[in-house]
Amino acid sequence: MYSEKVMKCFRNPKNYGKIKNADGIGKVGNPTCLLPKEKIHKNSEVIKISNLEKNQSVLSHKGKYEKIDSIHSRKYKGNIIGIGNKLGKINLTPEHLIFSIKLPKGQKFLRNMWKRTLISSWYHAEDLKKGDIILYPISKEQKDIKFLKIEEEKPKYDFKSKEIPKRIPLNHDLLRLFGYFLSEGDIQDKPCRTYISFSLNIKEKNIINDIKKISKNLFNLNIKIKEIEKRKTARVYLYSARLARWFKSLFGNGAKYKKIPDFIMNLPAKKQKSLIYGLWKGDGYVNLNRDGPRGGYVTISYQLAQQIKILLLRQNILPSIYEEKERISKWAKHKKAYRIHVGQRESLINLCSILNIKYKPKSYASVKAWFDNNYLYIPITKIRKSKYNGKVYNLEVKNTHSFTSDALCLHNCGDIMHLYIKVKKEKGKEIIKDIKWETMGCVAAMATSSEVTELAKGKTLEEAKKITNSDVAKDLELPKFKLHCSNLAADALQAAIKDYEDKKNKKGN
Numbered sequence: 001m002y003s004e005k006v007m008k009c010f011r012n013p014k015n016y017g018k019i020k021n022a023d024g025i026g027k028v029g030n031p032t033c034l035l036p037k038e039k040i041h042k043n044s045e046v047i048k049i050s051n052l053e054k055n056q057s058v059l060s061h062k063g064k065y066e067k068i069d070s071i072h073s074r075k076y077k078g079n080i081i082g083i084g085n086k087l088g089k090i091n092l093t094p095e096h097l098i099f100s101i102k103l104p105k106g107q108k109f110l111r112n113m114w115k116r117t118l119i120s121s122w123y124h125a126e127d128l129k130k131g132d133i134i135l136y137p138i139s140k141e142q143k144d145i146k147f148l149k150i151e152e153e154k155p156k157y158d159f160k161s162k163e164i165p166k167r168i169p170l171n172h173d174l175l176r177l178f179g180y181f182l183s184e185g186d187i188q189d190k191p192c193r194t195y196i197s198f199s200l201n202i203k204e205k206n207i208i209n210d211i212k213k214i215s216k217n218l219f220n221l222n223i224k225i226k227e228i229e230k231r232k233t234a235r236v237y238l239y240s241a242r243l244a245r246w247f248k249s250l251f252g253n254g255a256k257y258k259k260i261p262d263f264i265m266n267l268p269a270k271k272q273k274s275l276i277y278g279l280w281k282g283d284g285y286v287n288l289n290r291d292g293p294r295g296g297y298v299t300i301s302y303q304l305a306q307q308i309k310i311l312l313l314r315q316n317i318l319p320s321i322y323e324e325k326e327r328i329s330k331w332a333k334h335k336k337a338y339r340i341h342v343g344q345r346e347s348l349i350n351l352c353s354i355l356n357i358k359y360k361p362k363s364y365a366s367v368k369a370w371f372d373n374n375y376l377y378i379p380i381t382k383i384r385k386s387k388y389n390g391k392v393y394n395l396e397v398k399n400t401h402s403f404t405s406d407a408l409c410l411h412n413c414g415d416i417m418h419l420y421i422k423v424k425k426e427k428g429k430e431i432i433k434d435i436k437w438e439t440m441g442c443v444a445a446m447a448t449s450s451e452v453t454e455l456a457k458g459k460t461l462e463e464a465k466k467i468t469n470s471d472v473a474k475d476l477e478l479p480k481f482k483l484h485c486s487n488l489a490a491d492a493l494q495a496a497i498k499d500y501e502d503k504k505n506k507k508g509n
Contacts, residue, residue, distance in 0.1 A: 024500030179278015
């Protein structure tokens, strides 16, 4: 896609950096935005970009949470690009930079082994195509916690509730119980009738016995069991108002509103396996006998589905997330749900390992997505272009200048270039003695930044003023769809010269 010189400038850029006390500074760039409804990972939640606030933290491309410096919105009328993969989809302006890998033409790069040799960069949404690879960050936030405090006070007139410990170990047993509750648990919170219940299949004796054992060992509570043969269900009750209110404060109540608190999302990945085990045993399944073995999980909580995605990625498990619309069948009214499928060979092996299920694949399926220590590499499956007229939003994020949606990792701006010049007078002429640049953008943006500084260095201001985007593009043999990058470079140079001359005229006045 790029010429040899473009790649040379990208890999070994010249004049990169910043000049302190520069005589002239040129700052240029393209504003980029998302539609108001697009969802961003904020701590352990996923919320609409229009609902974010300054100083909240969002997941960056480095896998760490960084604070929002500012939030911008504007009116926009023009093209919108929708990009989707197995994790989800997002709509954004064409110039928005996405952390990705572009696949060159040719049969060679249809193979996974060659895809892995390609360089990742920030590419404009409009330059990506179906099959190109998205880099999705794996959360690096980690803090182990050994014990939890139960700070729910016993109500004044509660004479029935049994005393429970005020401090309990956050161990594998407790995390399994949390998983069971998130999948199958419910809170009854009424005066004199506050308790935890679990709805299970009558055959799930192993889960019932596990809840019984954990409840006794950790809380010194005995469970009550009510079996309903007609419905093939078993209800398990934990009668403790304090424990029920504590669970409610941690996880919310009602299947639609359940979520995992931050401290659990940030536990070591090894420890989180017990939570995944409880979740999957409660509301998940694994079918190894079907044509194309897979595991699945269903929830009506969007937040929980997205959090499970983050948990699975930390285990090198690739989830595919599908939204199932609300519908009425012959037997019942089904609420809108989110289905998580795990079908990729290596991912299913990892899931089965967590669930203590023996699985020996019989075939070696082609690998379209893969992991390293920092990212999931996943292909684009859908691209759709449309028109839009309305409000759009963007973020300015500290340090990494990036944020993560439910499907893509995004830079918080378009190609942004800062160009610095130092001018010295020699023999009556003003000469650019030093020139440097800082650019956040795609391969072409960085290559043009390097090239324009090489063209301008040592030139007089009058000579530098004559450098155009055509000069930069011609020198680098830029492809047509990247000509706007040469515009950016030439504009930054002219802006730096103008800034120098404006300052000089101001001093002269």
